Amino acid sequence: MWQPPRPPANEAERLRVLAACNIMDTGQDERFDRLTRLATALYQVDVAFLSFIDDAYQWMKAMSGPGLAPVIERRRTVCNLIVESGQPLVVGDLHTDPRLVGHPVAASLPFRFYAGVPLMMAPDLAVGTLCVLGAAVRETSGVDIAPLTDLGAIAMDELDLWKINQDLKRRADTDSLTGLGNRRAFDEELERAGRRARRTGAPVSLLLVDLDHFKAVNDVSGHPAGDAVLRRAGQRLGQAVHRADDMAARYGGEEFAILLPGTDAAGAAVLAEAIRADIAAADMPHPLTGRVTASIGAATHQGAAADTDRLVAEADRALYRAKALGRDRVVLFEAMGEALTPAALAGAEG
Secondary structure: OOOOOOOOOOHHHHHHHHHHHOOOOOOOOHHHHHHHHHHHHHHOOOEEEEEEEOOOEEEEEEEOOOOOOOEEEHHHOOOHHHHHHOOOEEEOOOOOOHHHOOOOOHHHOOOOEEEEEEEEEOOOEEEEEEEEEEOOOOOHHHOOOHHHHHHHHHHHHHHHHHHHHHHHHHHHOEOOOOOOEOHHHHHHHHHHHHHHHHHHOOEEEEEEEEEOOHHHHHHHHOHHHHHHHHHHHHHHHHHHOOOOOOEEEEEEOOEEEEEEEOOOHHHHHHHHHHHHHHHHHOOOEEOOOEEOOEEEEEEEEEHHHOOHHHHHHHHHHHHHHHHHOOOOOEEEHHHOOOOOOHHHHHHOOO
């Protein structure tokens, strides 16, 4: 009877290396699409796919045809055998192969033939697979796996280029004043976080942080003083996020954004209050109020219902409520209740 294979002995390192590639939940890419098309043509099959596999899911970066879900739980995949062993796998008939008896998916697939190779980082870290699937049963002795192995190696060369380009892009996506991500970087990570939430069913939270009465700092103390406040606030916000997928960005002017994939509303509320208190405790001088404070609006979406445009709108609405209530406070969209009147919103400006 089928038992999901145990993770490889180097699972922690494998996951660390995969995370460093920063490729999960990214958009379509012709460099990887063309490899699946080539594999389909070379093996005369119905579909080929290139996937990456983290601790819980197999995610398809590229597919040459229909018939497969874009994501599947790792424990339900045939490819998990490849990750565990680090070796190619060829199955003449997915429905009858004794290695797959009792497998939760294999016998129900519209495919019978399967061949896959690992995508290897370093000498022994299988971070994903390149596979082909055919509707007809095949004799495995006649399958030459070498071309698929070569295509897998090309895929990893492309992944190396991907990482180099990501490093260059990261530099271009950094706000020069604060050292945080800029608006373009935030917008891209927001869309990616939405895709991840819909893929995994996990929550995604957003904090919008506005420095209270910041215009007065520039007007009274001068722009160099304003820049110093932005730099210190950016440093504090950057230190507030610790997980690899979290992001602090300069959203625009004196407004910042904290993106928190995998964080629910309760966790977002705790972090938001910690950030608010930290900004106040930094004792940055303000010409009118004595010290700089921050207002924060927070919103959370869950799983398949995650809508990034609406998430931003809800966090922004919560931010306006925080400002209308007197600033230097946190407001959660989920706890807001009735909408603010236009007059109250007007009073929140500045």
